[in-house]
Amino acid sequence: MNIHEYQGKAILKSFGVRVQEGIVADTVEQAVEAAKKMKDDYGSDWVVIKAQIHAGGRGKGGGVKLAKNIEEVKERANAILGMTLVTPQTGPEGKLVSKILVAQDVYYPGESATKEFYMGVLLDRAKGRNIIMYSTEGGMDIEEVAEHTPHLIFKEEIDPKVGLQGFQARKIAFNLGLSGNAFKEMVKFVAALYKAYDATDSAMFEINPVLKTSDDKILAVDAKVNLDDNGLFRHPDFAALRDEAEEDPTEVEASHSNLNYVKLDGNVGCMVNGAGLAMATMDIIKIAGGEPANFLDVGGTANAQTVKAAFNIILKDPNVKAILINIFGGIVRCDRVAQGVIDAYKEIGNIPVPIIVRLQGTNAVEAKKLLDDSGLQVKSAILLKEAADRVKEVFAA
Numbered sequence: 153m154n155i156h157e158y159q160g161k162a163i164l165k166s167f168g169v170r171v172q173e174g175i176v177a178d179t180v181e182q183a184v185e186a187a188k189k190m191k192d193d194y195g196s197d198w199v200v201i202k203a204q205i206h207a208g209g210r211g212k213g214g215g216v217k218l219a220k221n222i223e224e225v226k227e228r229a230n231a232i233l234g235m236t237l238v239t240p241q242t243g244p245e246g247k248l249v250s251k252i253l254v255a256q257d258v259y260y261p262g263e264s265a266t267k268e269f270y271m272g273v274l275l276d277r278a279k280g281r282n283i284i285m286y287s288t289e290g291g292m293d294i295e296e297v298a299e300h301t302p303h304l305i306f307k308e309e310i311d312p313k314v315g316l317q318g319f320q321a322r323k324i325a326f327n328l329g330l331s332g333n334a335f336k337e338m339v340k341f342v343a344a345l346y347k348a349y350d351a352t353d354s355a356m357f358e359i360n361p362v363l364k365t366s367d368d369k370i371l372a373v374d375a376k377v378n379l380d381d382n383g384l385f386r387h388p389d390f391a392a393l394r395d396e397a398e399e400d401p402t403e404v405e406a407s408h409s410n411l412n413y414v415k416l417d418g419n420v421g422c423m424v425n426g427a428g429l430a431m432a433t434m435d436i437i438k439i440a441g442g443e444p445a446n447f448l449d450v451g452g453t454a455n456a457q458t459v460k461a462a463f464n465i466i467l468k469d470p471n472v473k474a475i476l477i478n479i480f481g482g483i484v485r486c487d488r489v490a491q492g493v494i495d496a497y498k499e500i501g502n503i504p505v506p507i508i509v510r511l512q513g514t515n516a517v518e519a520k521k522l523l524d525d526s527g528l529q530v531k532s533a534i535l536l537k538e539a540a541d542r543v544k545e546v547f548a549a
């Protein structure tokens with residue numbers, strides 16, 4: 153689950169990571185109040201107005217703007233709130249901005265003495281370990297740094313048995329070219345950042361830029377945080393951090409029905425139990441000459457309710473020309489699933505596309521008979537090959 157920069161910074165702060173301070177606002181009036189408070193608390197007249205969306209590259213897209221006085225705060229907040237921000241990470245359709253962060257200008261009183269670094273904590277799947285990836289080249293696109301100057305990216309592997317060691321934090325500070333107070337600050341920063349990542353069961357904490365201020369403080373100017381969905385049950389309070397407006401509406405609806413749904417660009421909708429079978433089904437569709445319109449894993453319970461929810465979600469996609477249901481009845485009995493399909497079909501009424509149902513496993517024969525006798529526009533199959541042939545027939549017709 154992705155969260156906003158302001159939420160990520162709140163987590164970081166709670167673990168003792170120094171951050172660029174800010175106050176979130178969703179109206180121009182709130183932004184003005186926030187800017188006044190930032191001046192009272194931190195002294196500087198200047199603030200940065202930062203669009204809060206679940207995508208990076210906001211600066212490039214015009215979603216991060218400096219304001220030097222209250223007039224400019226009004227002007228910038230007004231321009232950014234409600235804008236559709238397009239960044240290299242949002243796709244061409246962009247994202248609607250409904251919240252801004254009014255943050256202290258941490259580059260003040262001049263950028264000459266500041267230095268930007270990159271730091272990310274993430275899981276290296278190949279190594280099976282968490283790593284801290286860092287670079288002297290902060291503030292810019294890390295993918296570009298990786299492509300053009302890969303020798304400027306360093307990696308520190310964390311041994312899960314002992315966690316981050318003091319010498320590793322010092323090595324990072326040293327490799328970033330720091331000394332004196334900035335060195336000490338960086339050591340503390342790295343330790344607190346790693347602790348935040350570890351304790352929240354995160355999948356990624358990316359801080360770009362990490363800033364060395366003109367008075368040698370080290371702080372997080374940005375925070376891109378991805379919390380591991382599989383760890384969320386251990387952090388019930390994180391549920392409040394979810395912003396469904398940032399997610400694909402159909403995928404949100406699917407998640408409320410406990411369906412694992414990913415939209416794709418093809419024309420054959422699929423409803424399958426188990427991720428492996430779902431992938432095999434997508435292959436079968438391709439072999440039959442179609443393209444999968446989605447990945448959909450209904451999980452262990454393929455009853456009328458889940459099947460109905462799945463139908464409704466698949467049918468939202470106007471590209472769908474046929475639906476292939478491929479369910480293996482191991483724990484769940486095929487005749488139960490067939491009845492679920494029939495009940496869901498009748499409840500929805502007119503389904504405008506042909507349905508191909510392949511049920512294999514316990515009571516597969518009974519299931520096929522139920523479907524064949526139902527009088528519905530359902531083509532049944534037991535073998536995968538038969539199912540593929542039925543899909544082919546749809547495209548031949």
Ligand code: GDP
Pocket residue numbers: 172200202207208209210211212216218255256257258259260291292360361373374375
């Ligand atoms: P991103 O573009 O989505 O990664 O958003 P960031 O939070 O990283 O901000 C983008 C850029 O805005 C940073 O790389 C900085 O160069 C700039 N920026 C952020 N905060 C400040 C600030 O307090 N003062 C100034 N002058 N620039 C800032």
Ligand code: MN
Pocket residue numbers: 208209360361374
């Ligand atoms: Mn950034």
